[in-house]
Amino acid sequence: MRIHRCTVAAFGSFGGQETVDFDDLSADGLFLLHGPTGAGKTTILDAISFALFGKVPGDREEGTNLRSHHAQRDVVTSVTLEVTLGVRRFRIFRSPKQSVLKKRGEGLREETSKVELYEIGPDGEVPRAEGTRDVDEFLAELLPMKADQFYQLVMLPQGDFAKFLRARSGDRQVLLQMLFATQRFEALENWLKEQADALGSKVETQERKIRDELRLMADRAEAEEYEGPLQKAGVESWVGPLLEEVRQLGSEASQALQFAESEHRQWRSAAELGAKVADQQAQMAQAEADVAVLEAGREEQAQNIQRLKRAGLAAQLSESLRLFDAITTQREAALQTKEQTKATAELLAPGIGDLPESALAEQVAELDQVLRSLQSAQEAEHQLEVLLQRIDSNQATVATADTTISKARSALEAIPEQRRTATERHQACLSAELEVSKFGPQVERLQAQLDAIAEFERLVELVSAALISAEQQRAVAVSSREAHVELREKQLDGRASWLAQQLVENEPCSVCGSTVHPEPASLSPEAVSDEAVASSERRVAEAQLALTKAESHLASCEASRDAAKAMAGTNSVEVVTAELVAARAAVDAALLAAEPRKECEDALLEIEAREQRAAAALESAQAKLAAARETLAVDLRDRDRIVGELEAQRDQYATISDRVRVLTEQRKAVVELLAAHKRAASLEDQLRSQSALLDSALLERGFVDIAQARTEQPVPGEVEQLNLQVNAFVAQEQRISAVLADPTLIKAAKSPAPDLAMLTQLEVAATERLQAAGIVTNKAQELGAYLEARSAGVEQGIEAIGPLLAEYETTRRLANLCAGRDGSAAQKNRLSTYVLASRLEQVALVASERLLRMSNGRYSLLYTDEAKDGRNRGGLGLKVFDAHTGKERDTTTLSGGESFFASLALALGVADVVTAESGGLAIETLFIDEGFGTLDEDTLNEVMVVLEDLKAGGRRVGIVSHVAELRSRIPKQLEVVALERGSTLRVSAGQQ
């Protein structure tokens, strides 16, 4: 905390405004405030205290007492303080409740107390708090001291500097708690307690879980619950026997099971044996029955075998038969084809059909030759066709060109006449337009005239209305004036009567002085007040005003009317209207006439274009004609030539192509005929050979002829069926003989028949017993497994809870210790109090160093934990140790001067320790108000040496003193000068 600057206005003994620059004053660490008694040295300190806390030390309380009696009535009492707290710089403005002169009007007003706090940053001032409560709260965070504590440690006030030195333990506690912010240790105490509580409940929960588990186990095992402590040993000793019991039961049960199993096995095998014997006996009986059946079917069997054989042979021939049939069919077809082709060829080349096969080939060769020779002729014919086409087209072109030429020529001739006509029309349009521009303005003028006439008539009416109203106003004005005059007279009368009332007989009249009053005026019933007169006056004025207005209105209307009349002219409405209509009509007509102007212009252009087009067409057509005529001549020559060439080749046909076509067809037919011949012949051969083969095969197999073989072909599926039947019979036969030969069966047939029913019964009973034994065994096993698993879980739980318990123990003990509730502790001291004590011890240590110096090594300060308030908790005591006597002394036994420098050393010590504590408030400024007078010269010197040392540590100490020696020893001084109009300040640097 460092004070920079303080400005006081109308405060204490300062009537005006004074500023103290502490930065400048305390540049050398020490500065002196001096001046005559009552000048106001202490006031400066009061101002600082007031700015920070809103009150001053000592009995002088806040309020109107702070206001300077020397102050001008319009100056407001206030203090402005610039101070750095921590690293932030602030400006505090505070003014007390006071009465000051009103700004407007006379008298005093109550000004409420005001306080504002601004933070000074690199960009200027920022308001931070306003109003007593907010500012105090704000400051409390940064300056953890209340006013009382401030006066014990930072600003040692006159006569009261030893308060902290002599304080009781409890009071010291309050101050130190705030300074050293030991709340965090209190918070730590609470935190420990909470942790212990939390752990405690956790432990409880876990224990409960384990106990529940044990109970469940007990229920299941139908044993008594476990009541002992949750330790491994105890639980084991309870669980052990249980498990043993269960295991015992289990082994018994399994023994019984084994026995039941073997019994069951016995009876089962007996029953099985019996069943088997019965079965075998049955088999035997069956086999004997089957033999008879078999014999019955033996004959059929032989038949089937025979049939099977025959069918097989027949089937072998089926393929050959089929082939034979196929070839036969084909031969028939080929013979038919031959006949057909022969007929066709006859048509095309008569006589061909009779030719033998060999001759046909020759024919074909001949035809080929002729065809080859006709190929080139055919090509020439094509060419001719093309040529003919071209000739036709050229001739057409010639015709077209002729037509085009004649058309174009006629068009060109017609052009001049057309042009002339169009030009005439265009001119007509232009002249019509001129007409329009002539008549247009006329129309406008006539229209305006018409309007003016109408206006004039309207205004005439308006004027008459205005006249009337003006008249009315005049009347009103006159009447109001008359009324006013009446009223005045009445008033005067009234005055007279009022005066008359004042008259006393034999006393002079106030008007004429006579003492005789023969005929005093009578009292008029109505008194006329001044107000009435005034309002009547007003009415007159108003009426006058209204009149003026109406008259001016009238004048303006008349003026307008005259103007309109001028505009309207002399003609009557009808005349003007008629003229207007005529003019309008003329304009319209002209417009109409001028309309088609654009069309005429376009038409002219069109004619130009047409002329050009016709000329172009003529030229091109002429060119085309010439070209076509040339080509035509050439082509005609060629045509004639080719036609001649082809004459010969044509034979009797119309064209070469025709001839070629016919010959080609002929060739084809001949070729076909030839092929048909060949085919029929080959098929005949095939047939012959096939039937030979077939004959031999038939013979081999014992068939007489083809027909028989065909008949004996098997139907589909017949063979398979027969096979099945035969095989089945054979199998059955085999089986029966096997059965009959089996020795086991033979033996069984000889044995007696077993009683199956009884055996089954016995077996079922044994099975039931087996099942029962099985259930019992399972149950026992399950229980054993369950108990084992559960007990493992319980053991783990107990293991886990161990460390938790330990932790809880530790935490609870520590929490109790820190809260001062541990009986085994050396003292019942809370942690926070202990910390305070250690801080105080530190303070004593640090303070003692200076104290020793100031007392020539005699005195030092001691911390003691003696509680002055009677309770056994550690206290915050201070004692003085006197080296001369080697004994401790109470702080109150020091002399005045000794108390002074002891308090000083203590204050400096506290400031040092607080400042050095990290995060602590740095107390840099210290004020000492008087007290130096209690010191002798040597001690004063020692104290001054100690104080002069402070500047090395950046400490600033302000001393208020009148002691002369200090004046010459402290260079930087602030003198308070007492004047009649209040005190002022003067900074001086140096001696006297």
Add this chain to the structure above:
Amino acid sequence: MRLLHTSDWHLGRSLHGYSLLEAQREFVDFLLEVVATEEVDVVLLAGDIYDRAIPATEAVALLNEVLTQLSAAGTPLVAITGNHDSPARVGFGSELMRAAGIHMYSSIETLAAPTMLSDLHGPVAIYGLPFLEPAMVWRSLEAQRCDHQSVLEAAMSQIRAHLCGLQPGTRSVVLSHAFVVGVGDQDGSGAEVSESERDISVGGSAMVSAALFEGVDYVALGHLHGAQQPRNGRVVYSGSPLAYSFSEEHHTKSVTIVDLEQDGTVAIRQVPTPVHRPVIRLSGELEEFLNEPSLLAHRSDLCSIHLTDSETPIEPMARLRQSYDHVLELSLESRLGHQHDLSYAKRLAGLSDLELSEQFIADMWGRPALPTETKLLQAGLESLRSGQESSVTGNERSINIDEGQHS
């Protein structure tokens, strides 16, 4: 010319309550004797004549006597005021006294008005540069800054200017009262400082360099109470004639005789002053003090006694006073022992929150804090610092017995 250089008389001073006036009276007599026997031509008194700005009447009377005697003997005295003197008071009547051969320099007005003496070889100019409080004179001297160095530089330049105007070959002597350190000694570590000098720092610095007296034949300094020479043979402290603090117990106090030769060289020797009562620091146990002859030999000296008893003795002062006449200072090892061990900062710095808590446990339960306890405290402090709740450390395994499993 023979000069006698002395300073720092501090007339009227007491040492821890014991008045030294008697010793000072003895010194004054001695001084007058030396002046006579050594045939001193001029006495230079370099400041701190009185101990206080408003001295006691006996001190004033004593000075009065010295001045009167010196004047009667015809030996001029050139003196300056020091930081302990009040210039206005000491300078009272200085103009009148000049005629009597007493030249008192107490202000900057007379900087350029030296005392002119001469011997066979020529003139000698003796300038008086009193102690200057920078804040008061720096503007009128047109010094660059408001500190001792600048102010003295400005004053010296005035003196030099005047010296230039004198006849060539004039020897120069300057009296000055300041904290002068040798050239190249930046922080004054080469200077010997006693406990009895008052701190004159301005703007954090008290020192000036001897270099600023360059060109002067002899500079007679006052302020430091131990005789020393910041610049051998040229810039000299005569030291105080008596021991004024226990830190000076081993000083040989003296006045300085200076022979100023024709060419400006100087020959310097010191003449020890009588010791009225030796000042001594003693340490030992109380019993030793009461019985040991070697210690008892100091019974009439001015003693600062440090008792090394491990246990606090009872009524040590009373018992010592039975044997020793002047126990001016008494300190007890048993109370201060641990105080000397710890440095000031360490004492201040104290312990961290954690260390405090551990100390608490140790004090309450008589055994140091266990690791588990330390951990717990750490966790608590951290969580409070971060403003959140922290969970309990240690082995925490949740037990889930229902499924027969554990995590």
